[in-house]
Amino acid sequence: MYESFYGLKEKPFTLLPDPDYLYLSPKHQRALTLLEYGMMNQAGFSVICGDTGAGKTTLIRRLLTELGDDTRVGLITNTHHSFGELLNWVLMAFGLDGDGKNKAQMHQMFIAFLIEQYALNKHMVLIVDEAQNMSADTLEELRMLSNINADKDQVLQVILAGQPALRETLRKPELMQFAQRIAVDYYLESLSAEETEGYIHHRLKVAGAEKPVFTDDACKAIYKYSRGTPRLINLLCDTSLVYGFAEQSETIGEQLVHDVVREQHSNSIIPTFNTDMIDSKTSQSQNQSNKTTVEKAIEKKSAQENKVSAAIEPAVKKTEKINVVAEQTQQASVANGLEKSVTVGRVESKSGVEKTINLRVSAETSKEKLESVKEDTNVTPIKIQSTDVEPTANKEKAIQNKALEKTSPAAVETNVSVEIKKNTDEKNKVEETVVQPQANTNENSAANVNEASM
Template identity: 40%
Template sequence: MYQQYFNFSEPPFSISPDPHFMYMSERHQEGLAHLLYGIDRGGGFVALTGEVGTGKTTLCHCLLQQLPANIDIALILNPKLSAIELLATICDELGIEHDGMTAKSLIDAINQYLLAAYANGRRTVLLIDEAQNLSLEVLEQIRLLTNLETSKAKLLQIVLVGQPELNAMLVRRELRQLNQRITARYHLLPLSFDETKAYIQHRLRVCRGSHRLFSAAAIRRIYRYSAGVPRLINILCDRALLGAYATDAGRITPAIVNRSARETLGLKSWLPRWLPAVAAAVLLTGAMAGGYVWRHELALLRPAKLLTVPEAAVSKPVAAQPERPAFRAWLEYSAPAFDAALGELLRMWGAAVPAGRMADCRYAAELGLNCLPGTGNWKDVLALDRPALLEFADGQGRKRFVPIQAVEQGRALVLAGGAIRFPLADVLADWDGNFLLLWRSPRPGVSEIAAPQKSAEVLWLRDRLGQAMQLAKAEAEPDYFDDTLKRQLTEFQRLQHLAADGIAGARTLIHLDNLTGAADSPHLQAGQR
């Protein structure tokens, strides 16, 4: 719902265990290293534990992607099985055919499979998630599976993943034989505050969002509510983004996080732990003081004489005014309207606007320049690398446009009747994501190349894609837009984080032009090229 509002390429805070979003904190790196070490040694057990929502399942999915090609894995996600059902599930996961449903027939079938796999240079891993739900009978059967071996090696490696209750089970006397066979174990802890901040910003970057979307105070509040548990962080951030969308807010504040926590975690509100005690003490002190005064006889009280103070002698309190960033003040009082801002943008391209002529996209087209309006984040604008107009709203809701010629060392060079430099962070803090830039096509008069076009522009596109992607050049390339060209173009767009539609439109042509220098165009990052 809020994906388009914030210009996300995909929802950033889904609770599904997607390795694409995997944030490898120091703890997760250690956990993955323990898993890989235990599997690399071969044989025995590996145990990974952690509280609910700390990222155990996601870490396991990451592990699956890093296993060597010669490893076959049986993944069991529902461990509430009997011993016979567990053996049958292992056979199903590994594609082992079996004749019956007795323990002997199933174990014999598994043993034959493991021996054949070992002879072919393959290894087998059994990974059981939510292992704290295993019964003692099933755990004993799992231990017996590690007895399947040759004279030199164990045939089955077992990874147990579960909540802290798994550790409590493993130390029981009746499971001491299994516990002694664990060759690597790791307990996954929640994230620290710094890791929580990096985690949120990482997921925003993956979906091409602004890493400044959550204020520092909002992130602190999220950490207090979630205690650094990634699943709770995801739930809070997802609801906070929905709340910002519903209230048309451009940034996540602590107030939005508080409301999200009430809606998702069932919390009334956030209060410091010491506040209820202090409040109770204040109330008690007030009650005692009130009782003391009440016990005094009212007759002892005498009416006090009123003291008159001249009004001029009383100093009136001065309301504290928050310091306003220089950019915000300039935006309120000096930022130009659209035609004036576009005129500045044209001047950056070396074009002047004649007296009596309005600066608009029609006039830009007469000069061989194209207008490209868009909605996105600052990363999108930087990737296009052209001077741009950023759209804002002032305090009265009026649209204002900021013509940015360049960015240098964290500052934005704004041209509006003169050159002004503002901290880039101040500029982006109030930006709503709308922009417009001018661009010149690297092929004059061409703004799109697509199927089923047949022209010299298609040959030009093949040549540029070949340079950009280092493709082997055919002796005779067709001048029509075929499926091969579309596949190459789609792959290029994917690598450049563009819409992979197989059409060379404005943004694709700009990216292709940038890869060869775009010498005929001014650049937003000219000082960094």
């Protein structure tokens, strides 16, 4: 479909294990070398493990192409218990027919076959792929089959390839004898970022590409999504080439790879690729959205609080001023002993009834101070009603005479007691009559201070 557009003679990223496309990364090269070593030294058991799609089967296929005519190979690719007993698998792998025979007869048939091939100088190798499906009992039975020896030669060599579960099975105590006979044991890891880029360019070159098709950034993105697993690399690269051909893009860039994974991830029954990058971006977007919502709520609440504070601040200041004036007035009244009621203003309540604000002030309070009180209380001023507080000469004389009459000790004691009681009563009345306005955001408060005249 896209081969001619990108100058390829065939599809470079098929999912079939093709040994011609094997990319010998340092990891794969070590694995292949160990397998070849096991074959040359007639190792009883060789075990290659790795994650799904790591390239184990491709390695086995490559090994088979290097074997000479003196080697006869039996290959088992499905080891599930539902396909029958192990001996049936082995006979079928070497082209032997065991139908109609019991287990003992099949075992004898296989032993006779091995001896015959050895007499012909044939090297017998049994390869079991997907060996992680084999139970401990099946593996032990396989060990018994490999016990056939001739002089110093190992008549039957066994190579097991499987996923990490195979290693867990081989570590069981009941398989200790089996584990001790394993001459080659290698775990095939995934490719690194640099190896992934080399893998992509290698397969494109084998397929006939004369120039790079995937950019460096695209290769890095493929590595992150595939985590270096060859099978997933093939799948993602092949799909990206289809998308690139649809868009008539001569090169595959990073953004195209992101688009492929996003669409495959959203529409796939089972997510195939490593979608941590997509999930991370989605999570960051959601977190940013949540953060914005919270910040907006906080700002809204703060604005409301500021609005309320601004609304009640005048009333609070008004209350403080009235309290100060009332306190100063009370102190002046107690000190001078002479007070009178002065109306400084009126305010209109909700009901429309005007209320008079009266303050008890001393006789020495000047009109300028009263005017200041009116301005501070911020109420409608009215005419200050005040009486002349300067005593006349007759009044002064009468007061002096009255004071002389009270110079006796008993009179002085009585007058002092009366004066103390009088001042105390007046102080209590001032505290009861000075009303402090309460702050309210919707209406202005009114203060009433009612007192009796001296």
